[in-house]
Amino acid sequence: xxxxxxxxxxxxxxxxxxxxxxxxxxxxxxxxxxxxxxxxxxxxxxxxxxxxxxxxxxxxxxxxxxxxxxxxxxxxxxxxxxxxxxxxxxxxxxxxxxxxxxxxxxxxxxxxxxxxxxxxxxxxxxxxxxxxxxxxxxxxxxxxxxxxxxxxxxxxxxxxxxxxxxxxxxxxxxxxxxxxxxxxxxxxxxxxxxxxxxxxxxxxxxxxxxxxxxxxxxxxxxxxxxxxxxxxxxxxxxxxxxxxxxxxxxxxxxxxxxxxxxxxxxxxxxxxxxxxxxxxxxxxxxxxxxxxxxxxxxxxxxxxxxxxxxxxxxxxxxxxxxxxxxxxxxxxxxxxxxxxxxxxxxxxxxxxx
Amino acid sequence: xxxxxxxxxxxxxxxxxxxxxxxxxxxxxxxxxxxxxxxxxxxxxxxxxxxxxxxxxxxxxxxxxxxxxxxxxxxxxxxxxxxxxxxxxxxxxxxxxxxxxxxxxxxxxxxxxxxxxxxxxxxxxxxxxxxxxxxxxxxxxxxxxxxxxxxxxxxxxxxxxxxxxxxxxxxxxxxxxxxxxxxxxxxxxxxxxxxxxxxxxxxxxxxxxxxxxxxxxxxxxxxxxxxxxxxxxxxxxxxxxxxxxxxxxxxxxxxxxxxxxxxxxxxxxxxxxx
Numbered sequence: 001x002x003x004x005x006x007x008x009x010x011x012x013x014x015x016x017x018x019x020x021x022x023x024x025x026x027x028x029x030x031x032x033x034x035x036x037x038x039x040x041x042x043x044x045x046x047x048x049x050x051x052x053x054x055x056x057x058x059x060x061x062x063x064x065x066x067x068x069x070x071x072x073x074x075x076x077x078x079x080x081x082x083x084x085x086x087x088x089x090x091x092x093x094x095x096x097x098x099x100x101x102x103x104x105x106x107x108x109x110x111x112x113x114x115x116x117x118x119x120x121x122x123x124x125x126x127x128x129x130x131x132x133x134x135x136x137x138x139x140x141x142x143x144x145x146x147x148x149x150x151x152x153x154x155x156x157x158x159x160x161x162x163x164x165x166x167x168x169x170x171x172x173x174x175x176x177x178x179x180x181x182x183x184x185x186x187x188x189x190x191x192x193x194x195x196x197x198x199x200x201x202x203x204x205x206x207x208x209x210x211x212x213x214x215x216x217x218x219x220x221x222x223x224x225x226x227x228x229x230x231x232x233x234x235x236x237x238x239x240x241x242x243x244x245x246x247x248x249x250x251x252x253x254x255x256x257x258x259x260x261x262x263x264x265x266x267x268x269x270x271x272x273x274x275x276x277x278x279x280x281x282x283x284x285x286x287x288x289x290x291x292x293x294x295x296x297x298x299x300x301x302x303x304x305x306x307x308x309x310x311x312x313x314x315x316x317x318x319x320x321x322x323x324x325x326x327x328x329x330x331x332x333x334x335x336x337x338x339x340x341x342x343x344x345x346x347x348x349x350x351x352x353x
Numbered sequence: 354x355x356x357x358x359x360x361x362x363x364x365x366x367x368x369x370x371x372x373x374x375x376x377x378x379x380x381x382x383x384x385x386x387x388x389x390x391x392x393x394x395x396x397x398x399x400x401x402x403x404x405x406x407x408x409x410x411x412x413x414x415x416x417x418x419x420x421x422x423x424x425x426x427x428x429x430x431x432x433x434x435x436x437x438x439x440x441x442x443x444x445x446x447x448x449x450x451x452x453x454x455x456x457x458x459x460x461x462x463x464x465x466x467x468x469x470x471x472x473x474x475x476x477x478x479x480x481x482x483x484x485x486x487x488x489x490x491x492x493x494x495x496x497x498x499x500x501x502x503x504x505x506x507x508x509x510x511x512x513x514x515x516x517x518x519x520x521x522x523x524x525x526x527x528x529x530x531x532x533x534x535x536x537x538x539x540x541x542x543x544x545x546x547x548x549x550x551x552x553x554x555x556x557x558x559x560x561x562x563x564x565x566x567x568x569x570x571x572x573x574x575x576x577x578x579x580x581x582x583x584x585x586x587x588x589x590x591x592x593x594x595x596x597x598x599x600x601x602x603x604x605x606x607x608x609x610x611x612x613x614x615x616x617x618x619x620x621x622x623x624x625x626x627x
Contacts, residue, residue: 122539128508130539131484137495137509151496178496259508260540261598 033059033169036187041195043203043233048121049132049190056187059170062352064188066166067181069351072156074102074146081139081185084111087349090194090276090340091115097287101145108251110287112272113280115194115343121238125269125285126259133179133186150178157181194275194343195233202337203233211337218334225321226331228312235274235338241310242267244303244319248286255285266307278336279344292335296328385467387559391432393460393473394564395451396616397423400572406453412576415523416583418531422517423571424452424501425535426478427460429546432555433472440466448479448494450501451569457501470555473565474548477609478513478535481542505536512536513543514609516574520594522584531583531594533574535605538598543606553618564619570612577608 036056040047054060067073068081084099085091091114093099099107109125117123122130129135139145140153157163158176168174170184199219201209211219222230231237240256247253247267256265269285283289289298303313303320313320323331343349397404400412404423411417427449430442442462449460460475498504503512514535519528537543555563575581581601583594596605 124508126508127539131509134495134509138507141506149499151500178493256540257598259538259598261538261600261602262540263599265540 031059031169033057036061036191038191038193041193041200041204041233043200044116044119044195045232045234047118048238049118051118051132051186051190054133054183054186054190056190057170059166060184060187061191061348063163063166063170064184064186065349065352066163067185068188070157073140073148073153075148075152076102077156078102079146081114081136082351084139084145085114087346088279088344090279090344091192092280097282099145101142102147105144107142107144108253109285110282113276114189115192115275116234116273117189117192119234120236120273122240122270125272126256127240127270128259132189133182136182136185150181153181154178192343192349194340196342197275197340198337199334200233200340212333214330214333215337216334218330218332219337221323221327221331222334225323229271229310230274235277236271238270240265240268240270241312242269242306242308243299244306244309244313245284245288245298246304247306248288251286253286264308268308274335275338276340276343278339292332293328296323296331299323300328385469385558387467388464389467389557389559390562391462391465391470391555391557392562392564393427393430393462393475394566395427395458395460395569396566397451397453397458397569397571400570400576404453404571410572412572414576414580414582417521418518418572418575418583419520419528420453420516420518420571422454422502422515424450424454424503424512424515425569426450426498426503426511426513428476428479428483429474430460430462431474432462432465432468432470432557433474433548434468435471435554438468439474440468440470444483448483450498450503452501455501465557467558470557470563471551472548473551473555473615474546476544476546477606477612478537478544479511480544481537484510484537505534505538508538510536510538514574514605516571520583522582524584529584529587529591529593532597533605534595534597535574535602535609536597541603543602545606545610547610547613549613549615551615551618553620555618556620561621564622566616566619568614568616570614573608573612574605575608577611579604579608581605581608 034057036058038056071077071080073080079102084093086094088094093111097110099109099111101107112125117132123135124138128138137150140148140150154176163176167176167180171180173180198209198211201207202211229237229239229241242255254266256268257263278292281290283292283295289295299321300323301320303309305314305319399408399410399420402410404420406421407419409417409419429444429447432440432442451457495504498511502515504510505512512534514533516533516535518531520531521528535543549567551565555565557563575583581596581604586594586596586601588595596602
């Protein structure tokens with residue numbers, strides 16, 4: 001009986017679907033798609049990704065969001081993107097130094113924040129992808145993350161009427177295909193822009209942008225000592241550098257070398273953005289540091305001369321960036337002004353059922 | 354009934370043959386118009402011998418390779434006429450996989466302007482432009498490539514060549530595994546193109562499909578202009594030679610430019626019978 005009922009509901013839903021396909025009847029079960037309205041922050045550099053062939057639309061972003069929270073993206077339907085990328089922590093894996101994945105397996109890296117993605121030219125700590133439309137393949141294929149394939153996900157989603165409808169509403173060909181899945185995720189990531197911190201308001205001369213003296217001191221120290229790598233208002237130059245962390249012998253992570261195979265890429269990792277950095281602990285590619293204090297202590301006195309250490313961290317016969325306690329406190333005060341409450345509470349990025 | 358049908362088929366095939374033969378004898382200046390098909394047939398070899406998966410061959414590095422897999426991507430096909438006129442096959446349809454284990458040897462091209470072609474050009478792998486266009490432009494080629502072991506497992510790139518097997522050398526009499534995975538990464542663009550002269554003009558006509566028979570010498574991958582000694586590329590445990598990055602891929606890219614030669618061209622035929 002219950003099955004019959006479900007069938008009836010499905011049939012009615014299907015009828016609505018057909019009805020809405022003819023757009024001039026005035027009724028739309030499938031919401032008509034329109035460009036997604038999003039703003040490029042005036043203090044940001046130019047986009048590093050060409051999104052011309054995949055401009056975000058209302059329905060595309062809604063689909064991308066649903067996929068971002070979808071467990072079916074993993075082989076055993078247990079792990080979604082949001083599992084390791086939680087909004088409250090600027091889409092990082094709170095409290096985990098290394099990422100947990102499928103079958104309770106452990107990865108070798110700390111989950112990076114998902115924010116301001118189209119402004120970056122390289123993704124992942126090793127640059128496993130440099131295109132926003134393709135990057136989702138990396139965690140999907142990774143045997144210790146989602147361990148799934150795109151065609152298999154498409155087959156699972158095709159059994160769900162909600163997805164059938166969403167794909168139809170978001171893409172011209174309406175198909176539940178690998179490319180449409182990746183494009184929807186890319187559209188969602190395109191609009192995940194964080195640019196509303198106290199610092200942003202300060203540089204854009206907006207209300208509520210008043211920085212304290214200590215924060216301003218921190219900003220000036222930052223510009224002098226950190227901004228070559230943590231460049232522009234994205235706070236990363238998207239380059240790969242060895243910052244002199246002693247390699248963890250249990251992981252023996254060679255970083256960029258894993259992708260390129262070049263000897264001079266060993267131990268280099270992508271410079272992470274520092275936006276929302278106060279929320280994204282633990283820090284470093286392997287999440288070894290639990291606080292910003294530890295990070296600054298490391299740069300001040302812990303940098304080691306390992307293979308391919310970045311030249312900028314060995315100037316004037318000194319390793320690292322010597323800092324006084326007062327300077328460290330000022331830098332931390334400044335880094336906290338990069339927290340963007342609007343971004344981490346924006347309902348646009350919530351899971352919506 | 355069945356027999357009648359077969360007879361008709363044979364008869365029509367025969368008449369087709371007659372028609373195309375008489376075309377050849379035509380001494381009048383023919384007007385070449387319309388569109389036809391063409392095929393590239395990739396015949397995989399190993400230093401002059403046929404490539405047989407599981408078979409062995411000793412190369413000039415004095416290493417004996419037993420090949421278990423040879424797959425590669427052919428792309429961006431261009432047919433060139435004697436006067437230099439180029440017909441660029443539509444980019445969206447111009448990505449193909451050749452696979453020894455999958456018995457995939459043919460690149461079938463459709464709607465080629467009728468003409469006499471004297472050269473063919475193609476790419477080995479996926480060009481950077483294509484990659485940067487993202488998944489949309491690549492249509493479902495990613496899925497197809499993944500199903501044929503032609504995508505990297507740890508990054509979003511294609512394997513241009515997947516060449517695997519075991520080898521023995523002076524240093525190891527017991528066979529060790531080797532994997533040569535040619536490709537680009539976000540640091541180096543290892544896509545290359547080759548232009549090959551055809552020993553006989555390939556005639557594309559409405560009713561004539563030339564078959565360009567290309568020999569691909571897998572030996573050239575590590576034993577070409579550049580010599581890549583597998584036993585010098587062992588992992589730290591000494592159990593496996595994996596060549597998947599760095600300078601070696603640049604050397605292999607150079608080697609693969611010598612990997613292909615056109616052996617002969619079949620004109621006037623239907624599909625290739627080997």
